[in-house]
Amino acid sequence: MISVQACLDGILLGILFALIAYGMALQWGVMNIINIAQGDLVILGGYIAYFMYLYGIHPAWGVIVAPVIMYFVGIAIYKLVINKVVDRDLFISILATFGISILFMQLMNFAFGADVVLANSDYGTTMLFNNNVVLPNSKIFSAFISILFAICLVIYMKKSKLGRAIRATAQNARAAKILGVDTEKVYAATFGINAALCGVAGALISITFTIHPYMGLPYTIRSFMIVIVAGLGNLPGVAMSGMGLGVFEEFADYILGTEFRIGSVFLLLVLILIYRRFKLSRKREYLK
Amino acid sequence: MKNNLILYIGILILGIAAPFIFPAFKVQLSILCVLIVLATTWNIQGGEMGYNSFGNILFYGLGMYLCASVQVGMFFPLAEWTESGGEKTFVHTPAQFFQGMAVGLIVAAVVPTIVAGLIGYSILGLRGHYFAICTLGLGVAAGEISGGIEIIGAGQGFTTPPFPDVGSLDSRGEFFYFLSFFVLVLTFVTVRSIYTTRFKLILNAIRDNEDKAEAMGIETMKYKIIGWMISAFFCGLAGGIMGGLVGYIDSTDVAFDGREMGVFMVLMAILGGKGTLWGPIIGATVFHIFKEGFWTFFLGWQYVALGVLIVVIVIYFPEGIMGWLREKYPERFGEVVDEKDRKAQVELK
Numbered sequence: 233m234i235s236v237q238a239c240l241d242g243i244l245l246g247i248l249f250a251l252i253a254y255g256m257a258l259q260w261g262v263m264n265i266i267n268i269a270q271g272d273l274v275i276l277g278g279y280i281a282y283f284m285y286l287y288g289i290h291p292a293w294g295v296i297v298a299p300v301i302m303y304f305v306g307i308a309i310y311k312l313v314i315n316k317v318v319d320r321d322l323f324i325s326i327l328a329t330f331g332i333s334i335l336f337m338q339l340m341n342f343a344f345g346a347d348v349v350l351a352n353s354d355y356g357t358t359m360l361f362n363n364n365v366v367l368p369n370s371k372i373f374s375a376f377i378s379i380l381f382a383i384c385l386v387i388y389m390k391k392s393k394l395g396r397a398i399r400a401t402a403q404n405a406r407a408a409k410i411l412g413v414d415t416e417k418v419y420a421a422t423f424g425i426n427a428a429l430c431g432v433a434g435a436l437i438s439i440t441f442t443i444h445p446y447m448g449l450p451y452t453i454r455s456f457m458i459v460i461v462a463g464l465g466n467l468p469g470v471a472m473s474g475m476g477l478g479v480f481e482e483f484a485d486y487i488l489g490t491e492f493r494i495g496s497v498f499l500l501l502v503l504i505l506i507y508r509r510f511k512l513s514r515k516r517e518y519l520k
Numbered sequence: 521m522k523n524n525l526i527l528y529i530g531i532l533i534l535g536i537a538a539p540f541i542f543p544a545f546k547v548q549l550s551i552l553c554v555l556i557v558l559a560t561t562w563n564i565q566g567g568e569m570g571y572n573s574f575g576n577i578l579f580y581g582l583g584m585y586l587c588a589s590v591q592v593g594m595f596f597p598l599a600e601w602t603e604s605g606g607e608k609t610f611v612h613t614p615a616q617f618f619q620g621m622a623v624g625l626i627v628a629a630v631v632p633t634i635v636a637g638l639i640g641y642s643i644l645g646l647r648g649h650y651f652a653i654c655t656l657g658l659g660v661a662a663g664e665i666s667g668g669i670e671i672i673g674a675g676q677g678f679t680t681p682p683f684p685d686v687g688s689l690d691s692r693g694e695f696f697y698f699l700s701f702f703v704l705v706l707t708f709v710t711v712r713s714i715y716t717t718r719f720k721l722i723l724n725a726i727r728d729n730e731d732k733a734e735a736m737g738i739e740t741m742k743y744k745i746i747g748w749m750i751s752a753f754f755c756g757l758a759g760g761i762m763g764g765l766v767g768y769i770d771s772t773d774v775a776f777d778g779r780e781m782g783v784f785m786v787l788m789a790i791l792g793g794k795g796t797l798w799g800p801i802i803g804a805t806v807f808h809i810f811k812e813g814f815w816t817f818f819l820g821w822q823y824v825a826l827g828v829l830i831v832v833i834v835i836y837f838p839e840g841i842m843g844w845l846r847e848k849y850p851e852r853f854g855e856v857v858d859e860k861d862r863k864a865q866v867e868l869k
Binding site: 266313316317320322323324326327328330331332333334335336337338339341342449453456460489491492494495498499501502505506509510513518 | 572642643645646647648649650652653654656657658660661663664665667668779783786790820821823824826827828829830831834835838
C-alpha cells in the first residue's frame with residue numbers, strides 16, 4: 233500500500249513539476265535561455281498565496297492573483313536583465329540568471345523570513361482502498377488546476393495571435409522578424425507567461441507543500457531535467473516525465489530517507505545527462 | 521623577460537613579508553591566497569578550455585572533508601570525534617597535528633584528482649550549457665548527500681582539529697598563511713609552465729572549435745580530462761587548507777557552498793578576465809577587497825549585493841579587467857597595432 237501511496241503522491245506532484253517545466257521549455261525554445269531563477273519565481277508565487285492566507289483570504293485565490301503579479305515581475309526582469317543577454321553566449325545568460333536567483337533568494341529571505349511556511353487550505357483528505365491510502369484534497373485540487381492552466385495555455389498558443397507569434401519566433405526568430413513580428417515584444421511576453429506559470433505553480437505548492445526562500449534551485453533543476461528528458465516542444469512528454477520524476481522522488485524519499493531527497497534529484501540529473509551522453513557518443517554526436 | 525623576473529621576485533618578497541606588514545589581516549590574506557588558487561584553477565577549464573564549470577566546488581569540498589577526516593582519523597576514532605563535536609577529550613599534540621595535516625593535504629589533493637578523472641570521462645562529453653548545469657547539479661548533490669552522512673557530522677557539521685599550542689599566539693595565522701601562500705606559488709608556477717607548452721594551445725583549440733580540433737587529430741577527451749584533473753588537484757589542496765583555517769565544516773554552508781565559493785570562483789575569473797594568466801589573480805584580489813568591505817559595512821545585504829554584482833559584471837563587463845586593459849593598451853600585450861586600421865575599426869563599431 234505504501235507503493236500505491238507513493239505512486240499517487242508522485243503523480244500528483246509530478247503534474248505540478250510538469251507545469252513549471254512547461255514554462256521553462258517555452259522560454260528555452262523561444263529565447264534559448266536557461267533560467268536558473270525559475271525556481272525562485274516559483275517560490276515568490278508561493279509567498280504571494282501565503283500572504284493572502286495571512287490576511288484572511290483563502291489561499292486558493294492565489295492561483296488567480298499570483299500569475300497576474302508574476303507576469304509583471306517577469307516583464308520587469310526581462311526589461312532589466314534578460315533582454316541584454318538574449319543573443320549572447322549561453323553561459324552569460326546562465327550566470328546572469330544565477331545572479332538573479334541569488335538576489336531573489338536573499339530578498340525573499342529579508343522580506344518573508346527564513347521559516348518554512350505553508351498556506352493551510354482546509355480541504356481535508358480523501359481516503360482510498362480501505363483507508364490505506366490517504367490523499368490530501370489540496371493535492372488533487374492542485375493537480376486539477378495545473379492541468380486546467382496547461383490546457384488553457386496550449387489552446388492560447390494554438391489560437392491567439394500572440395501565441396502564433398511566439399511559435400513563429402521559436403521556429404526562426406530572424407524570419408519572424410522579417411515577416412513583421414515584433415520579436416522584442418514576443419520575448420517579453422514569453423518571459424512574462426513563464427513567470428505567470430511559475431506563479432500558479434508556486435501558489436499551488438504553498439497550499440500543498442511548504443515553501444522556503446532557499447528552496448528554489450531544486451525546482452529549477454527538476455524542470456531542466458524534465459525538459460531534457462522530454463525534449464523541447466513535446467508537451468505529452470513533459471507531462472509524462474514530470475509524473476515520472478514525481479514518482480521517483482516519492483520512492484527515493486521512502487527508500488533512502490527524506491534527507492537524501494533533494495540530493496537524489498540532483499544525482500538523477502547527472503545520471504540522465506551521462507546516460508544521454510554515452511548514448512549519443514556511439515553515433516559520434518553530443519548534447520549541445 | 522628580465523622585467524618579469526624582477527616582478528616575480530618582488531611579488532614573492534611582498535608575499536613573504538605580507539603577514540609581518542599587516543599582522544592583523546593574516547587570516548584575510550590566507551583566504552585571499554585560497555581564492556586566487558580557486559580562480560586560477562577555474563580559469564584552466566573555464567577560460568582556456570571553454571568548459572564553464574559550476575562544479576569545481578565539488579573538489580574543494582571533498583578536499584576539505586578528506587583533509588579533516590584524515591587528520592582526525594589517523595589518531596582518534598572519527599565517529600566519536602564528530603559525535604563529541606571536537607570536545608576536549610581528544611587533543612592533538614603538535615606533532616600529531618602537523619603529521620595529520622601533511623598526510624591529510626596529500627589525500628585531499630590526490631583523491632579529488634582521481635575523482636575528477638573518473639567523472640570527467642563521463643561529464644566532459646557534454647557541451648555548453650549541459651555541462652554547466654550538470655556540474656551545478658553535481659556540486660549541489662554532493663552537498664546534500666554529505667549532509668546526510670553520519671560519520672562526517674551530517675547536519676551538525678564537523679569541527680576540524682584546533683591548532684595546537686606551540687608557544688606564541690600568532691603561530692596559527694602564520695602557519696596557515698605560509699601554507700596557503702606556498703600552495704598559491706605552487707599553483708602559479710604550475711599554471712604558468714602549463715601555459716607555455718603545447719597543452720595550452722590544445723586547450724584553446726578545444727575552446728575555439730572542438731570538432732575541428734578533433735578532426736586535426738587531437739585526442740580532445742584526454743586533454744580535457746587532464747585539464748580538469750589539474751584543477752581538481754589544486755581545488756582539493758585549497759579546500760583542505762580552508763577547512764583548517766575556518767575550523768568548522770558544514771556540508772552546505774562551508775564545504776559544498778555553491779551559493780558562495782562556487783559562484784565566487786567563476787565570478788573572480790570573469791571579473792579579472794578569463795583566458796589570461798593574470799586575470800584571475802587580479803580579479804580575486806579586487807573581488808576579495810570588495811567583498812570584505814561589503815561584508816563588514818553592509819552585513820545582511822551581502823547576498824543582495826552579490827546578486828547585483830553578478831548581473832552587472834556579466835552584462836556590462838564580460839571581458840573583465842584584463843580584457844578591458846587589452847582593449848585599451850594593445851601594445852602592452854605584444855600585439856602589433858596598425859593605428860590606421862584600429863581607428864577604422866573603432867569607427868566601424
